[in-house]
Amino acid sequence: MEAVRWSRQLIPTLREVPQEAEIPSHQLLLRAGLIRKLGAGLYTFLPFGLRALRKVERIVREEMNRAGALEILMPALHPKEIWEQTGRFEVLKDVIFKIRDRQDRALVLGPTHEEIVTDLVAHEVSSYRQLPLNLYQIQMKFRDEIRPRFGLMRAKEFIMKDAYSFDADDAGADESYRKMYDAYQRIFRRCGLRTKIVEADTGAMGGSSSHEFMVLADAGEDGLVECDTCSYAANLERAESVLRAPPAFEGVGRAVEKVSTPGLRSVEEVSGFFQSPPSRLIKTLIYVADGQPVAALVPGNRDVNEIKLRRALGTKTLILADPVTIERVTGAPVGFAGPVGLKIPVHADLKLRGYRGAITGANQADAHIRHVDLERDARVTAYADFSYAMEGDGCPRCPGMLRTRRGIEVGHVFKLGTKYSELLGAMYLGADGQKKPCIMGCYGIGVTRTLQAVIEQSHDDQGIIWPVPVAPAEVEVLLINEQHEASVRAAEKLVAELEEVGLEVLYDERAERPGVKFKDADLLGLPLRINVGERGLAKGAFEVRVRQSGETLMIPMESIVESICAQLAELRRARGAEEQG
Ligand SMILES: [Zn+2]
Known part of the structure; x- marks a missing residue:
């Protein structure tokens, strides 16, 4: 494999904080050269941004497949009529992009796919023997946001993983829901994210039950409450709370x-x-x-x-x-x-x-x-109960107290029931010969948003701190002086050896001052960095810097590959242990 040389890459890092970016993760996506803006809510992924995005997608795909879901790919363009059949053309009219083809037929750029997948199942499923069925895709969605902002957090087009389950009975639907709930926990854990699972309102989806997976962050757009004693947590739209006692005011008992x-x-x-x-x-x-x-x-x-x-x-x-x-x-x-x-x-x-x-x-x-x-x-x-819950309110489930938090919604699971299957005719013939509507669930993960949430949760003043599983590359080899021939030889040999054992390496061999390269390395934030320079070589060692802890270690040249592999394994393990705790 050809080494990834920084000078041959497109990683346009920025010294200045771009004015348009209000929150750290948006600033870092731009500054580390991962994305670039085309227009309001529209972004290009540059090579290293795309590498990280593909890793998030791979984790999502692996866990969906492991949970028994089947991958498909549905069109982004939908006939308007199908959206009218469920009444959602009206409900979502403010966010739907509406376009016309050359024959003046009305089309919709899909903001989500309940209608489309239910129509598919209406045609392809006829018997209980074909159920349960869970279909998913990883695909671009379009929403005409009033106020696109925060980079990939609220964009006009974004990549989403959306899955839809079809079951013959309630017990089956509950089981499908549980499988997705568990898969989501694994997905976010593997992405290195700490999430809070909250009860949520079913909103425009309809349906009976739903949970959101939130990444706690001050920059989050969603409000939530969590109990300081029990596990109760809910989206602010949904949250219940109680007052322990009515407040006592003066003038009680007097006439109006x-x-x-x-x-x-x-x-x-x-x-x-x-x-x-x-x-x-x-x-x-x-x-x-x-x-x-x-x-x-x-x-x-x-x-x-x-x-x-x-x-x-x-x-x-x-x-x-x-x-x-x-x-x-x-x-x-x-x-x-x-x-x-x-x-x-x-x-x-x-x-x-x-x-x-x-x-x-x-x-x-x-x-x-x-x-x-x-x-x-x-x-x-x-x-x-129709007021918003507030910090300090009583918990509705226990004697504890509620605290308010901000979060980024990265995943959402819904029990949909039979609303869509009835409206679009997704019926099956039961063992008893009766025709019944499939019971549905739908499950979304904002893939591009998840990538940004990782950065929002994992960075410092210097830049991004990538969790190993979603880092655009695992190791950076930094050549301190590209004029020093022994260093160049040692660095190239090292890069080849690391790649030989299957590691993803970025080789910074640019003709830049060391200070610039060090700053860029911290900004881009790959998990491990190996500095190759005269001083280390004189001692027969490489200097290894661990991005997360800021530790610097001198590792003998002969054991460097082994040491790097062990440290990457340790970083993955520590992250997993933190998640369990
Ligand atoms: Zn409680």
Whole structure:
């Protein structure tokens, strides 16, 4: 094999931090010469970025095959009609790229493939004997993101592994789900990632159950909570939480009193005026749910989680009311709504149960009321949990406390049920001769996003620290002085020997100053680096630098290959042990 010589490669490292990149992993992808931007949310993979990406793909493929899934490749272009059959052309209309062919037929650039794979199975599967079946692909997806950002994290096109399981019964579907869940744990562990598995909302997919695999990172776009005592963890969209006791406010037991609050509308303004904590306010939001106005109450320091509220109301649509509707149902302009005396259904967040001594709008311009006892003074239609969980809330499963975290979603598993198979006719004939819909699951991994998440989780001020299994190469041989002939001979012999035992080597033989080469080596972050220079050769040794620990070792020339192999094995093992712990 021809050695990978840096001078013959395209690894355009950058000294400066590119302005467009806000988070470390995006900066490092650009600075280490792994990707380049074409346009908003569009990136080219350069050779070393692609090498790392292929390694992530290989791990994903191996584990999917091991779990019994079968690889296929579906088209990226879909007829629009199939998306209309499930109603998702409408649901996903904001993110779907729509195009037309020369005959003016409407096509969609696939954002995901539930419809396409279900259509395939509808044609190819007819008997329970063909089930279970799990089909997957590793393929480019397209989404018209409003705000592409963070490099590969939120791009307009990205590589995804998507798998779809088809089963004859619920027990089988549960087993398929479990297999994928286990495979995902292995995949992320092998990629060197520490992930947190959280309960998630099923959202636009429909279905009954889902989990997300999150990489904890401050730069993550997703919020999540985790219990400090038990294993409960959930996406913020989904998270439940409890208040251990209703807060005690002054004025409890006193009669409601109206207070003039001219022009004070926001929670900050009103709580400032009353010199009370925001939690003492009852925030009243007017929504229109399936065409009917409803009031939703939450404590003043919390926000309404509209996903949870819509589920609690059991309605198809939920939108914030416009100012005209608000004035019609409350009798007051925006900012002065309150539950007392409202004639529309009033839904209160569970955390308001037992609220007394509270402050809320008076349903009258420029006025609020205080000493409100929610049970006593208002007619609450129902209580439900529809506010966002917050740091310090009680855990819904144990006496522990919730903490909030940020995460990057790298994988997602869903139980889909029969929604798609019914709509698209993926039916099978059971042993009993009955025709039934296949029970489906779907399972995604953002492959390009996983690659970036590895860097987000594994870097320092100098650059990337690649875990061995996904590093673009395992070892860098750095020739300190390319004018020194003995060094050149020793380095080339070393490169050949390392390749002989099957290692992937990058050979930096560029005519650059040593300082530049050292900086680039740390930036690119291959697991091990061997410096070949006059000083070491004089002692019959090579200097080996371990990127992760920063250790420098002098290794005798005769045992260098053996030592490098042992250290790589140790790095792989240590990473695995850390994962188990
Ligand atoms: Zn707990």
